[in-house]
Amino acid sequence: MEARSPSRWGAQEWAAVAMFLAVLAVPWATDDLLVQSIVNRVLIGAMAALSVFIMLRMDLLSFATPAFMALGGYAAVLLTMHGVTEVLLIVPASFLVPALVALPLGALVLRLRGVYFVLVTFVLTEILQLVLFMTPRLTGGADGLAGFPAPTLLGTELSDARSVLALAAAMALLAAVITAALTAHFRQHFAAIEENEVLAESLGLVVWRYKAMGFVVAAGIAGMAGFSLGNMLLTVHPTSFGAQQAVDTIVYAIIGGRGSILGPIAGASLLVTVSDFLGNQGQYAQGLFGLLLILVTLVARGGIAGAVAALARRLRAPRAAAGPAAAAPEAARGGA
Amino acid sequence: MEPAAGAVAGVEELRVENLAKRFGGLRVLEGISFALAPGDLLGVIGPNGAGKTTLINVITGRTPPSGGRILLGGQDITGRPTHAVSRLGVVRSFQQTNTFKAASVRENVSRALRFSGGAGPQGWARVAPLLDAFGLAPRLGEQSDKLPYGLQKMLGLTLAYAANPKVLLLDEPAAGLERSERTRVDEFVRHVRACGCSVLIVEHDMDLVRRLCPRIIVLDAGVVLAEGPPAEVLARQDVIAAYVGADAAGDEAA
Amino acid sequence: MHEFLTAGIIGISLGAQYALLALGFTLIFGILGVINFAHGGFYALGGYVAYAAVSQAGLPFPLAVLAAVVATAALGALYERFLIERLVDDHLATMMLTLGLYLVISTGLLAVFGPQSPEFSFPVQGTLRAGTLYLPLENLVVLAVCAAAIGALWLLIYRTDFGRALRALADDRKVATTQGMRPGLLFPLAFGLATGLAGLTGALVTPILALSPSAGDPVLVTSFLTVILGGLGSIAGAVVAAVIVGFVEAYASVYLGGSTGALILFVTVLVILLARPTGLFGREIRGA
Structure with missing residues (x-):
């Protein structure tokens, strides 16, 4: 009678990790700089969208992703400027600094729900951006930080295009593993909070503990994305971490599908690539995002991942009909 | 229905002393005191806005009281957060259907057991008789918000019981149920009391209150207007006056 | 002293603009429970409609402003009626719908009018000398x-049946509906009223400030700030908060410089959200 073990990874978690494992080969598979650049930006977008996804699992829409990206990015870059270039140190730092900030911050903001949480995270991003502009001695202010030393791996410099991409892929893989582990392990808890937080709490679930855990991990993953962005652009600048970026990452997660870890990955892959192909008309990508956002909200609440899962279910249906009715797959939950 | 074996833990009594709740200048509860003995059943009635749901919210730590104390088995639990109160054994049900909507019946029960720290075969064994009695057992795989309303409501009650309570606070368990379905509430209450649970039941259905409750209190505008056996209390002039023109009148006449 | 007075006049003028924007924003939240991410988009759209009416159709400025109000109000009402209405109780979905609309509006303006700020100046020039x-x-x-617009809106909300119906819906939709108010009719009207106010502000103000497809970005942020400060959903709070925001902005730019004023406002708003989500003046609040 007991439901299956809560921490077991499903096909989607394995697929997500396998995809990023495969991407690890891309730096060696192609020398095409355009392809490498797109893949790199997809990886960064996917990491940021995973951060949004974690919060969406608990029905919390966060605009604070760019703020945490900035914390991670600036922390890592400042470390390299102070002589610490070892990636085995700066990558963890880019995760830990925003995560540590998120811990006390979470105690304050996670009491808010719904639109109030949205607004408070929006305000956080605006505040951090202003602070970056106003602290030129630490963060370079409006100039940002540039010309920092390349990161190293056990003494080897990672400065060529191939190593930059490989590092981005490795970080994205790490982000996917962490996200999969967290959301699979607490699947039931997060789902309970998403569906009915009040009931979960009244049955004894310590809701704030799970929200805090999600918030801290989401901040850490955003921080890695921030470092990855700085490493690709060779600069960290306040304008990379504003409300616009918050909207982009939310769009990736929602259009890709909030019900499955594959959603944000699919959303970032598709939308980053599309905006790249729009090239000079890059501004028009925003309009496309807007249309897709409206469309997904109205007709495909599970986003791309949800739609694909529904299609797969329909194709499989004739075969499955003979067997016992399957429990509703996770991806179908996108709406709510 | 037979009480599940081993369900009766150390049952305690709930004592509410001089409880008060004010929102700004608005007095919602004032000087509420009562006690629940182990296995006891207390009905709480009163017109809409009398503070009945607020009473449950305050006892379960959803809203902090403005004054007074709540004791569970002699231990002061005033001001503790909801999850802590729940773990200590005071669990509520909700007026509206309250389940984890997208989850199956099985997942719902499994979450209730896990969140309350009672996952495992014993937990399921404790809940099984209720699932059988309400006809939920054959529908374990169904998504909970696709169930008929009455069944969702019974699932909500079952979830509260699954959390292994010593005291159950039921907020209008019969509201929205068909007449024929309301006896299931009787069944539920009888079962949990047989397992040693104390029950506080807020209800508008006066037939049900008369049937089930040996003792009731009447709340009106946040204060206890009357207390005693239902037959006696409901005959009092001031109680009738409190209900005249109030929304509950229709419900009662039905 | 001079500087102080001049900044004060700029402050009150900013405050009046912000009040119009914030009133629309707070009306939508108060009545529908929707956060309108497209609010800045309607502001920019209003500016461009007025610009096109003047430069393409050769309309006099007052008529151009009227055209902007009608266009933005109609678009808002239709968008509410046909899209938002379906998902009005799902706060996340309505945010996505309005955010999507904002992206579409600003991209549309970019496609039609190009990225450059058009030549669009206020028809009344000159200065008034007082001492x-x-x-x-x-x-x-x-x-x-x-x-005048704020006064008219106040009369509309507090002195007409339409206003009473809107306030009843804001108080308790269920009760209001059972008493015969029709959300299906009133919601689009309220939404259109609010977006029309944003369009009016855009048409009036962009000739003085600047017109660009992304002119709505700062407007959205200011509306957020003002409305949280005044209490989400509170009408009087929005006006008072708008005046405060206007003054803080005007004086901070003179005496503090740079982004300090903005930072002060944001931090204040953060503290308010955490400590008192009903805002400085508001009592009215919707479940979050």
């Missing part, structure tokens, strides 16, 4: 129109 003070006429006209 040793020079008051730009354009600011005074904007102030007067905004004040």
Whole structure:
């Protein structure tokens, strides 16, 4: 009678990790700089969208992703400027600094729900951006930080295009593993909070503990994305971490599908690539995002991942009909 | 229905002393005191806005009281957060259907057991008789918000019981149920009391209150207007006056 | 002293604009429970409609402003009626719908009018001399129109049946509906009213400030700030908060410089959200 073990990874978690494992080969598979650049930006977008996804699992829409990206990015870059270039140190730092900030911050903001949480995270991003502009001695202010030393791996410099991409892929893989582990392990808890937080709490679930855990991990993953962005652009600048970026990452997660870890990955892959192909008309990508956002909200609440899962279910249906009715797959939950 | 074996833990009594709740200048509860003995059943009635749901919210730590104390088995639990109160054994049900909507019946029960720290075969064994009695057992795989309303409501009650309570606070368990379905509430209450649970039941259905409750209190505008056996209390002039023109009148006449 | 007074006049003029924007924003939240991410988009759209009416159709400025109000109000009402209405109780979905609309509006403006700011100037130029003070006429006209609009809105909300119906819906939709109010009719009207106010502000103000497809970005942020400060959903709070925000912005830019004023406002708003989500003045609140 007991439901299956809560921490077991499903096909989607394995697929997500396998995809990023495969991407690890891309730096060696192609020398095409355009392809490498797109893949790199997809990886960064996917990491940021995973951060949004974690919060969406608990029905919390966060605009604070760019703020945490900035914390991670600036922390890592400042470390390299102070002589610490070892990636085995700066990558963890880019995760830990925003995560540590998120811990006390979470105690304050996670009491808010719904639109109030949205607004408070929006305000956080605006505040951090202003602070970056106003602290030129630490963060370079409006100039940002540039010309920092390349990161190293056990003494080897990672400065060529191939190593930059490989590092981005490795970080994205790490982000996917962490996200999969967290959301699979607490699947039931997060789902309970998403569906009915009040009931979960009244049955004894310590809701704030799970929200805090999600918030801290989401901040850490955003921080890695921030470092990855700085490493690709060779600069960290306040304008990379504003409300616009918050909207982009939310769009990736929602259009890709909030019900499955594959959603944000699919959303970032598709939308980053599309905006790249729009090239000079890059501004028009925003309009496309807007249309897709409206469309997904109205007709495909599970986003791309949800739609694909529904299609797969329909194709499989004739075969499955003979067997016992399957429990509703996770991806179908996108709406709510 | 037979009480599940081993369900009766150390049952305690709930004592509410001089409880008060004010929102700004608005007095919602004032000087509420009562006690629940182990296995006891207390009905709480009163017109809409009398503070009945607020009473449950305050006892379960959803809203902090403005004054007074709540004791569970002699231990002061005033001001503790909801999850802590729940773990200590005071669990509520909700007026509206309250389940984890997208989850199956099985997942719902499994979450209730896990969140309350009672996952495992014993937990399921404790809940099984209720699932059988309400006809939920054959529908374990169904998504909970696709169930008929009455069944969702019974699932909500079952979830509260699954959390292994010593005291159950039921907020209008019969509201929205068909007449024929309301006896299931009787069944539920009888079962949990047989397992040693104390029950506080807020209800508008006066037939049900008369049937089930040996003792009731009447709340009106946040204060206890009357207390005693239902037959006696409901005959009092001031109680009738409190209900005249109030929304509950229709419900009662039905 | 001079500087102080001049900044004060700029402050009150900003405050009046912000009040119009915030009133629309807070009406939508108060009545529908929707956060309108497209609010800045309607502002920019209003500016461009007025610009096109003047430069393409050769309309006089007042008529161009009217055209902007009608266009933005109609678009808002239709968008509510046909899209938002379906998902009005799902706060996340409505945010996505309005955010999507904002992206579409600003991209549409970009596609039609290009990224450059068009030549669009206020028809009334010159200054009014009061003692040793020079008051730009354009600011005074904007102030007067905004004040009149705020007054009219106040009468509409508090002195008409339409306003009573809207307030009843904001208080308790279920009760209001059972008493015969029709959300299906009133919601689009309220939404259109609010977006029309944003369009009005855009048409009036962009000739003085600047018109660009992304002119709505700062407007959305200011509306957020003002409305949280005044209490989400509170009408009087929005006006008072708008005046405060206007003054803080005007004085901070003179005496503090740079982004300090903005930072002060944001931090204040953060503290308010955490400590008192009903805002400085508001009592009205919807479940979050």
